[in-house]
Structure formats: structure tokens, C-alpha cells
Amino acid sequence: MKETYSQNPILETIRNENGMSVTIMDWGATIISMKVPVKGEGSREVLLGVADPEDWSTQACFFNATIGRFANRIANSKFTIDDVEYKFDSGAKHCLHGGVDGFDKRRFKLIDKGANTLTYTLHSPDGDMGFPGNFDLTVVYNLTEENELVINYVGKCDKKCYACITNHAYFNLNGYNSSVLNHAVQMDSDYFLPLDNDSIPTGELRPVAGGAFDFTKPKTLGKDFRKDDQMTAALGYDHPFVIKGDLSKPFFTLTSDDKKLSMEVYSDYPAFQMYTGNYVNQGDNRITARDDGQIYPDQCAVCIEPEYYPDCPHLPQYAEVNPMVTPEKPLEKTISYKFR
DSSP, X not given: OOOOTTSSOOEEEEEOTTSOEEEEEXXXXXXXXXXXXXXXXXXXXXXXXXXXXXXXGGOOSOTTXXXXXXXXXXXXXXXXXXXXXXXXXXXXXXXXXXXXXXXXXXBOEEEEEOSSEEEXXXXXXXXXXXXXXXXXXXXXXXXXXXXXXXXXXXXXXXXXXXXXXXXXOEEOTTSSSOOSTTSEXXXXXXXXXXXXXXXXXXXXXXXXXXXXXXXXXXXXXXXXXXXXXXXXXXXXXXXXEEOOOOTTSOSEEEEOXXXXXXXXXXXXXXXXXXXXXXXXXXXXXXXXXXXXXXXXXXXXXXXXXXXXXXXXXXXXXXXGGSOOBOSSSOEEEEEEEEEO
């Protein structure tokens, strides 16, 4: 009998000596909790979540999960490789986050647990959700003594395949159910990718300088919120930004309202999506917060999703920085979140 997503989850927790802890659920290799020590007050839960892990399926926002086989969107739910067209089981016009049964809804296998590390694997067979090739993903979570959670992805495929794996963590550094729009943000990004009304990149790289998308100097998420026509269809920020993909320095810094906690994000991907939770309380989504029992409102968290350019299979002009996975060249990427 097929397993039901989020039922009977297996949870594992890793800790460091500073008091930071991270709990992972095998369904979606999902980070269901990240508690960070804050001077003078113990620890803060910095991720959105539901009270009972078995109720994780009540949310449809990809909370804190591993996303695959392709994070973000693929236009018209298809792409072509070597004159062969592949169509995806997306349940919509455009494929989002791997399709209707993406990696966020799969039970990963824990193959190794160390003092500070957890290693998970997932096999995706040829034709899964329409994607070509047998794809084997390894995800390693490593919690350092510097309060940094490092995530390493290795994805191997026996055919050419576009693949992009990320984590869809929803962060609110206040530590309680609240708006995220007063969090301060600074980015090392000079360009973003404008989107059409279906959130598909137009192919343009637009300078951020001087506009609502300019976070090269610190400002709150709310300062220029919805002050650009690009935010009309998305109901806020839900856009890809171009980064250098340099693991030696952060591309994104987030600071809590009270300025007691900040988070730096690092990755070797060439872009990231910043999403201000504009659809957390839209349509059928009514998710009860685990801390106060109230319904999460829109803009209660921000997602920072390192990735390749959305719809890169249809953006050949940027192919050099958005390579396919091949039998000879696996996907090998890193994302890390460091707290201060």
C-alpha cells in the first residue's frame, strides 16, 4: 500500500555545543525545526511549521522541504533535450518544484547519522514526473560549532537532465508568528530576472540599482514592498536574483526586528529566489502556527532559495551558468545558513 505523505514521520535532531539544534523529517528531507541560541533569552525557533509533524500535509507551501527534481518553474511543463521532448506531470500549465509529486512529498532514506550530520538519499526513476533518467540524490546536513547549517547536494543521473535541488525554508527570525516585513535585508546582487504574469522569466537581466529590488544596502523588506509593477502578479517579492555563487562570502543577510539575531546565506548556485510568503494564507491554505495556534498570515516569513535560473531550459543564452546534469557531470551544490 502506498504510504501517505507526512504520516509516521521519522525525526532526527542534531545539536552543537552552543545550544543550536536542527530537526529533520525523512518526508521531503524537511527541516521541521531550527532553534538558534540568542543571548539572554535561550533559543529561538526561526522556521515556520505545524505543531504535529504528522500534520505536515495540511500545508501546501513546501515548508522547509528539499525541492526537486527541478526547483522553481519550467514553462509549459516541458523541455527538450537532444530533440526529445519531455512533458511533466505538473497539474498546472507550468511545472513548479518538480511536479505534483515532487521530492518534497517523498520519504527519503537516512543512511548515516553522525554527531553533527545527517545523510539522506532518494532514488527518482527514469520518467518520474516526466523527467528523464534515473536520478539519485544525496542530501547531507551538517551543523557546525559556528551555528552554521551546511547542506550539500549530490545528484547523479544516467541521462542528460535539467535538475535543480534547493531547500524551501521559511524564515522568521523574530521567533514567533509575526510579519517578516520589518526584517532588514542586504544582498550581494546587482540584477534580478523580471517575470511575466505567470512568474516565468522574460529572459531579461534587469539592474536593481535605485529601485524596489535594490537591497545592496540594508533596508527592511517592507520599505519598498509592492512599489514596483513586477510585484503586482506575485503579490510581493517572489523573484530570482543573480548572484556570484561564491561560498566564501554571503550573498544574503537577514536581521530580526529587534536586531538580536541575523542570518547569512551562502551558496555556489548562480541565483536565488526571494519569496515573502505572499500565498501562505491564500486560497485553501489556512495553516495553524505551532507557537500561538493562530493562522499564519501572508508575509509571515521569507524564503531564500538558491538555485539555477528559473525556466533555464528555455533560456539558452544563460546555459553556461545553468548546466544540465549528465552521467559525466553530477549536480554538486551547497547551501548554508549561518547565524550570529
